Amino acid sequence: MRAPRLLGVLAIAGLGAATGVLALVPAGPAAAHDYVVSSTPAAGSTVDSSPATVSITFNDVILDLSGTGSSNVLEVTDAAGLHYEDGCSTTSGPTLATGVALGAPGAYTMTYQAVSADGHTVSDAVPFTYAPAAGTAEGDGSPTRPSCGSAGGAGGDSGASSGDETAAASPSASTEPEMTTMATPGDDTVATPSAASESGSVNAGLVIGIAVAIVVLAAAGVVVAIVTGRRRDGTPAEAEVDDPSAPVGDESSDGR
Incomplete structure (x- = not known):
């Protein structure tokens, strides 16, 4: 009875060790x-004065992969799609901010695109x-996203001049190709090659974890086989001692 019980204990121990090893494998980048x-302003809040700047704070640092803030x-x-930011987005640790000069009363939306600490x-x-x-x-809104330092940014004096200067400044978009089009809100994409290398390291860790788990289970199987074999070898001897039909009765009858 001891061998099956020991077999169960070792099997549970092996599975527990394998689970523990797999739990130590790093989670994928998405996590x-x-x-x-x-x-x-806070999400869903109402402000009665135009803030000089608006900001978004994340749980971890924001990466400036371009080195230029782009x-x-x-x-x-606003609800009509006019821009009121100054075009100069800045990062400081986990905070992304920009200057603004809001226009008419109404609903506004802060839309952000940022590279998180995992490279996405x-x-x-x-x-x-x-x-x-x-x-x-x-403030005067702009139909297109202003360039940093242009007159079409927050606080511009005239819509006509801001439109002309924004158009004149548009070639600067060629220096920031990755930000020409904002990503769809709520979406996330791989931003840099670093994400690929990180994914590779995660895959390597997973392979190592699985290999260790297999070794642990194999070792548990060897121990079970050894213990079971020893138990079987000792069974006949124990049977002779415990068997009530031992030769003692036969010898006594022969003696008679």
């Missing part, structure tokens, strides 16, 4: 995407409402 923890973009648009691009939108007092000066 490490940055996510928003706060924003200014890897991360924060836009502010994340994007989404944060809505808020602007309800200033009557007579508050209104």
